[in-house]
Structures are given as structure tokens and as C-alpha cells.
Amino acid sequence: MVKENLYQPFEIDFKELKEFPKAMYKNNFFKLIYIVDGTGLQYINQYSFNYRKGNLFLITPQDSYSFVIEDKTKFFFLSFNDIYIRPKTNKDNDWVQRMEYILQNASHRPGCILKNRVDKPLVSVLVEAIYNENNFLQLYHAKIVQQIVNTLILVVARNIALKLPKNIKENTGEPVLDILHYIQQHIFEQEKLKSECIGEAFGISLAYLGRYFKKQTGETLQQYILNYKLRLIETRLLHSDMRINEIANELNFSDESHLHRMFKKHKGLSPSQYRKRNL
Known part of the structure; x- marks a missing residue:
């Protein structure tokens, strides 16, 4: 290096x-x-x-x-x-x-x-x-x-x-930017992505966290995490030789079929079909 x-x-x-x-x-x-x-x-x-x-x-x-x-x-x-x-x-x-x-x-x-x-x-x-x-x-x-x-x-x-949540602007409040950064840092650690852990990390109550995040970003907390994972899956499918089960394991899906169902639901294609079509 x-x-x-x-x-x-x-x-x-x-x-x-x-x-x-x-x-x-x-x-x-x-x-x-x-x-x-x-x-x-x-x-x-x-x-x-x-x-x-x-x-x-x-x-x-x-x-x-x-x-x-x-x-x-x-x-x-x-x-x-x-x-x-x-x-x-x-x-x-x-x-x-x-x-x-x-x-x-x-x-x-x-x-x-x-x-x-x-x-x-x-x-x-x-x-x-x-x-x-x-x-x-x-x-x-x-x-x-x-x-x-x-x-x-x-x-x-x-x-x-342009690829950030749709409501993020240059004057968006700093706390939500810190939350987004936290999610990206811990995207491979399922426990730390739970609402309870995020709220505790930032001293925000569970009830307020959901409302605050949706108001600031236009997405729910879980929608953002899911969409972020989808983008990471797309990157791995198109620009790496990782197998589907390896991607599922990295992103903490219960198994390959769980990733398969979720990806097809949101993208209209299975991961293997998506890789084949776009390559």
C-alpha cells in the first residue's frame, strides 16, 4: 500500500x-x-x-x-x-x-x-x-x-x-446528519441499527426519534436503512464477484432467500437476474 x-x-x-x-x-x-x-x-x-x-x-x-x-x-x-x-x-x-x-x-x-x-x-x-x-x-x-x-x-x-434522503438540504439540522453518519458507520452491525440503540446513542426517546427522522429526511428510519442496504447490494452485485450468500451474510440477512425476497420485492428482479441484466 x-x-x-x-x-x-x-x-x-x-x-x-x-x-x-x-x-x-x-x-x-x-x-x-x-x-x-x-x-x-x-x-x-x-x-x-x-x-x-x-x-x-x-x-x-x-x-x-x-x-x-x-x-x-x-x-x-x-x-x-x-x-x-x-x-x-x-x-x-x-x-x-x-x-x-x-x-x-x-x-x-x-x-x-x-x-x-x-x-x-x-x-x-x-x-x-x-x-x-x-x-x-x-x-x-x-x-x-x-x-x-x-x-x-x-x-x-x-x-x-442527490443520493441522500430526499429532504436533506444544506440547512438540515445537524443531529439528523449525525444519525445518518451513525447508520452508515454501523450498517454491517445489526444490533446497532435498532431504533433503541440509535435513540440511546443520541439521547433521543424512541417515540420522538421516529417522528424527528421522518420530518427531517422524508423517510422512516427503517426505510432509510433498507434503501441504504439496497444500494450496497446493487454495488456488490455489479462491481464485485461476491456470491449472493456472502452479501446476505455481510448485511445480516437471515439467509440468502431472505435477501432474495426483499431485493425482488423492491427491484422487481432477483439479485442474480439484476446482476445478469446490468452486466
């Missing part, structure tokens, strides 16, 4: 490679990787994805990653740490806490993060603008690059937030 270091609040690099260094990388900072051109395979944690021009990946501090290049690839790398997105004034504090939450939330969402169709050409323009500013070094280029980087990170946050 290779660890890289970050010496500035953010660092930018463009590389054109025929072969990616044969190593897995893991860092203590965030890294955006945009495919300017080329094709190949990205490995992140235990999953693999075909990449192509226009894909954007966010590597969080929890992730390990590498690439296998098929066609010569031009990469854009933007590395930044949580210090970079921390508030400069108390006025900014609430929004930045949401930003940190949103970016950390990406750790369970491997693959291209551009889900909003209108943002794809926008990201292409932003990356090209950074490239041009770095090449021509005109007056105020450093300040302009910083503003473009800020915009790019906001676009990333917006695309990740």
Missing part, C-alpha cells in the same frame, strides 16, 4: 499515462480524479469499474485505489484535505459541516459520482479552465484557480447529495 503526502491545502496535477504505477494507494486526504481522455479499469477498495472520458471519481480518506489503463489516459488529479473546506468564519460553519458530511458520505458510493446530467459538461469546462490557467499563468491565475476548485468541490457535493 502506497501513501502519498499533501503539502498544500489543495494540489493539482495533470498526467498522461500509458501505464498506471502498479500499486494500491491510500491517503489521509480527499482526491478527485477526472478522466480527461482514455479508457481502462479503476479499482477502489474491493470493487472494479470501467472508466472512460468524462468520469469523475472521489477518493475519500477511507478508500484504497488503483487503475489499469487500456487506452492511454489523461488524468486530472485534485487533492484536498478537510482543512481546505473548514470554515473561515463562524458564519460559514453550518454549511461546511454539511460539506464534510456529504463528502465523507461518498465512502460507500464508489464509481463515477456525476449523477446530475447537466453537471457533466460543467465539470469538463471547469477542468479545462484549471488546465489553461496553470499553463498560461496570467494575472491572478492562482486566485482564479482557487475559485474554480471551490466550484468543482461544490458540484461534487451536489452530486453526492
